Amino acid sequence: MTTGLTTPVGGRVSAPERGRRLHLARNFASLLVFLIVIVQVYPLIWLFVTSLRPAQEFAGGNAFGIPAALTWDNYARAFASADLGRYIFNSLVVTGASSVLIVLLGMMAAYAIQVLGFRGSKIVMGAFLLGIIVPVQIALVPLFINYSRVGLLNTYQSMVIPLVGFALPTSVYLFVSFFEYIPKETYEAAALDGAGPFRVFFEITMPLSTNTVITVVFVNGIFIWNDFIFANTFVFEENMKTIPLGLQNFIGAMGSVDWTATFAAVCITVTPLLLVFLIMNKAIIYGLESGATKG
Amino acid sequence: MLPGRSRASVLVFLVPPLLLYLVAVALPIVQSLVLSFFSWDGVTDLQAVGFANYVKMFTADPIFWRAFANTMVYLAVCLFFQLGVSLFVANLVSYAGRGKEVAKTLYLLPAIISTVAIAFLFQRIYSYEPPGLINQILSTVGLGDLARPWLSEVNTVLVAVSAPEGWRFTGLYMLILYAAILAVPKELEEAARLDGASTWQVFAHVRFPYIRPVWVTTMIMASTYSLRGFDIPYLLTNGGPGQASELLTTYMFKTAFRSTDFGYASTIAVFIVIECIIAVGLILLVLKRGTDNS
Incomplete structure (x- = not known):
């Protein structure tokens, strides 16, 4: 080699x-x-x-x-032929909401499993881990049917729910791995001071987790920002489209293919993520490396 | 366990994530399993058909088998880039002098571009009329005879739609493998080299055995991600021409949302899940045998 x-x-x-x-x-x-x-x-x-x-x-x-x-x-x-601002706004909403939920819910589940502990915690952990290898395609038809029953098609939630659900396993796993390293004495000392599980969560666990939070957000953020399959399945109204979806019908919107304008649109929509990536590349690379090598 | 915890506090932390996981992942899996035993177009009543969907899939649907074979080729092309090329580049970077950080950042760049943008890009790269990048390079170096419409020829289309997926994540896996290489103790390699081992020998006997666990993780990640690959083939050719670049995922999507045959689509979806589980099982099996031997 x-x-x-x-x-x-x-x-x-x-x-x-x-x-x-x-x-x-x-x-x-x-x-x-x-x-x-x-x-x-x-x-x-x-x-x-x-x-x-x-x-x-x-x-x-x-x-x-x-x-x-x-x-x-x-x-x-490019700006004249499509509402690029709208697409970018929608992508920001979906990515922001999903990231917050993935971090918060992942941290909560890991806290219950690893720090609080309960009978059957291993089974719950196993159920989460299984989700890592489940392909997203399995959820498309059922979610489409469920959404159309409760009127969730063409909403932010229709994208956020599966994006969070399928990212939760890795998030839980990373937080559990991290919580293992927090010494038990830290908790015992806090408990002696009279802190309950909620105060411990907010005052000890959360502040200590900053690095893992960054890892989880970057690992998932890139995939969520670029998600095509959920958006393409659950969203078809123009005003709810995220960037990948908006770009896709960019060509159709203009009849014949205007390639240079299309590439201009691609550049515009890539810019936000590119800026974040170039500014934060050390943290992102660290996150991706540690995210996978821990497994 | 935290002293002073109560059953209620466990529930407060556990129920919200579990609930979302159930709604988004667990329940749909069960629903797909159930639906795979029914015939349903989404409008009329559900019709129980027993194992008919499975029988049809395995015995009477040549498109399914075509799509399955295509998926295996797609997987092979992706793994070539994501395990082979990435390992090669990770080693090169480890030997390189300055500029490692810049190289890592740039190499990762394609991973942050959306699949839709990548599909646009490769549509131009493969284009025949006007000549795209590949065909122009071919004619520049005097191999103009080889120029062809890569995406509309039955023999080339499958590899052509697979390569972009392999390409875009090469950087990601390179990074992971590079991080693993950094963790190999320098003294071990140095000692082997002083004993006269060639670079290849150092790699094969010291470095690779050391990074093996990470390589297996990489393999599981790359395989399961490739088996669920969908976006780029769907956007570039939508499985065409004919079924030449149809993957199980695109076939499942079309069966569900073009033909509105939800029952049969669920059957294919169940198969995709089983396929991923088998792949992971096989990799772990081979890993176990490998470590037992060494």
């Missing part, structure tokens, strides 16, 4: 020689990483460049070269 580093098998190499080879290998590995990153990111750069490329130039065959001119026209057409 690791090309680029060749140390002769058998036979020791002198220390300076080894150092020099290591240095060479490092440079070679860096170069390869650089090239791979370029290939990985090129499509996204192209997407951005295309959103600034004059529509005639794109249609006229020069779709991939360096643009002859740059223009903001595509952005103007």
Whole structure:
């Protein structure tokens, strides 16, 4: 797997020689990483460049070269042909509400299971863990039927409920793993001071959990912001559409495909998450790494 | 257990999350199981059909088997990127000098783009008329004969709709594996290297055994996520041309919401769940055998 580093098998190499080879290998590995990153990111750069490329130039065959001119026209057409602000607002509501619920409910369940403890807590934990491998498709038909019975189709709740439900298992799991590390003495001392389970939850458990909260929010936030399948199944009214759904019918809304304006719309809708990602990338990367390696 | 807790306090903390979990996940699973034994178009009365849906699915529905075979190819392509390429890149990054943090951030970037945007992007990349990125590169390097409409040819469409899903999460799994590699004790690798082990030997005998548990977690994540993959094939080709890129998930979705055959769609959904459970079981089984051997 690791090309680029060749140390002769058998036979020791002198220390300076080894150092020099290591240095060479490092440079070679860096170069390869650089090239791979370029290939990985090129499509996204192209997407951005295309959103600034004059529509005639794109249609006229020069779709991939360096643009002859740059223009903001595509952005103007993107804003004119779809209510992008509405989509972004809806996505913010759904992502915000879901994140709050995933953190709060996950923390509560983990607190009951791990800190308070009760008979059958292992069974409840098992039931939650099982949810990690259950594919979301199983819920589409039943939820669609249930929603149409109680009139929940085309609402924020119709998206928030399954998004939270299917994210809850990992959230509970991460909080339980974290609560295991809080020493029992902390609780015992608090109990001696007369603190009940509620005060302990709000004054000890919650403030200590900040890092896990960040992990849970980022791991789930990206997926929720981009959720397509629940929105596509439960929402069909224009004013309730989230970004992925709004983008999807962006093409239909204009009859013929206006690619440069479409890519401008994509860029606009990607921007909020991109900004958060670039500003918080250390925390996000830390969260993703610890989120998975704990499993 | 917390001293001074009461039954009531346990219930206050446990009931709200459990209730939501029941409504959103547990109840729908039960409902799907029940529905899979009925025939229902959503309007007329439910009709109990016993195992007829299952019999039809396994014995009389060539589209189901086509979709199942396609799903396996889709899974293989995704795993190639998410387990193979990501492991390769994670190792490379671990050997690289400066710029690791920037490389990690950039490499993860596709994971935050919505599937709808990715579908737009790849529609252009695969395009034949006007020539998309791939066809332009082919003709530039003199392989113009290979240019083709990647998404409308039966032989290429399945891999073409699978690759974007594999590509977009390569960075995520690379990060996870890289974090695991960082945890490998440097002294172990150094000692092996001083004994004259090649980089490949260090990897195979020291590094990989050490990160194996994380690799298995990665494998479970990547497999179950790929088996439920839906968005990109649905958006790019909607299973077409014909059934050439139909996955079980897109087939299930169409059966439910195009043909409004809720009973049969539930049967397929139940199969998708069982498929995921079997996949996880198989991976854990192989892992157990692997650790017993070593």
